[in-house]
Amino acid sequence: MDIICEMREPEPLERTLITAYGTLERFTLERERLHGSIVVVCNFRFESWPVEIFAQNRPVTQQNAYKHMVVEQRILKRLGPEFREHVRSLKRSGVKTEPAFAGLLGLTGDPYAALLDMHDWSEAKLERFLVHKGFENA
Known part of the structure; x- marks a missing residue:
């Protein structure tokens, strides 16, 4: 938590x-x-x-940790329970949240910076990215 x-x-x-x-x-x-x-x-x-x-x-809404949670929620909403369970499985094995998302999404480089960049993406850009990465539930 x-x-x-x-x-x-x-x-x-x-x-x-x-x-x-x-x-x-x-x-x-x-x-x-x-x-x-x-x-x-x-x-x-x-x-x-x-x-x-x-x-x-x-303020909390200006903190990077909050912005990470916002983009993670947007991704989870689009990709559904199966993706959520993959994240949870990685977390149970000791992987932190942002690296878990980054790994599953095929993001390279610093996972914290990569997710932070995604915070300001439009819904359309996020959808294009997820489809491009092969996520059919996007």
């Missing part, structure tokens, strides 16, 4: 995450710089679910 948040300052969020989730299995908390912006990434397992909380000092 991926959760995207907007934060103002990292310290209060980090304290909250440690208090709320610090005792859970596989808990990690990292602060890093991504494209010139400080981000906080928190991972843990809740019951059998892997959880990632990603926070950045910008």
Whole structure:
């Protein structure tokens, strides 16, 4: 499960995450710089679910992680349950979401950048791409 948040300052969020989730299995908390912006990434397992909380000092709808989810949803809507299950299978084997989509779609290069580029595609361009890649449900 991926959760995207907007934060103002990292310290209060980090304290909250440690208090709320610090005792859970596989808990990690990292602060890093991504494209010139400080981000906080928190991972843990809740019951059998892997959880990632990603926070950045910008509105959620302007974050790349959100844009990835939007384009992934558009693709899933077009390609249906069979494609969704292929993505889930790869994720269960340890592949992150964006590399799973990129691999299944035959995208080359950085999977995060490739999906981000697709965010601004029109529905017609996305459909042409999927048909060109041999997806008949597009």
